[in-house]
């Protein structure tokens with residue numbers, strides 16, 4: 665069964681002014697579509713064809729560059745679209761807020777930590793909020809299309825929130841102002857979805 669490009673859960677202009685329509689069209693329709701097509705080519709006629717993307721990434725041979733880049737790119741962008749909503753922003757609630765408060769001291773400390781991870785990732789990559797078995801949460805970042813499901817990345821757990829800091833994610837609207845893009849992201853974080861993933865993976 666081939667992987668398919670997910671339909672966006674909102675229109676291309678729904679996240680404006682934080683993420684502009686043109687960026688969304690290209691990012692979803694071209695970049696994510698490319699990762700999807702190339703992932704399908706990488707797993708075709710192999711025993712990976714019937715595996716879930718999570719299973720593929722957890723057991724990946726990190727020397728397989730095509731699978732690493734395109735499998736990571738496929739998973740990461742699926743999570744990214746879900747991480748945002750035109751009705752997002754504000755604060756998480758429930759068990760997730762409790763975990764964030766307990767692990768970071770406060771929501772503001774978490775926000776500072778996540779923003780720093782995203783701002784200081786040199787070149788292309790991602791910032792993550794991950795949940796570990798038992799419920800502790802952690803912030804980390806990874807280069808290129810790597811993610812915490814892959815072996816040896818240096819941050820572990822299950823990623824429940826991801827921010828793409830590749831220039832293709834923000835350059836048309838923000839040019840070199842990555843910190844402004846990061847602060848805009850906080851206005852559209854879909855905390856309901858982050859909570860859903862937290863509760864599924866703790």
Ligand code: MN
Nearest residue numbers: 695828830833
């Ligand atoms: Mn991207």
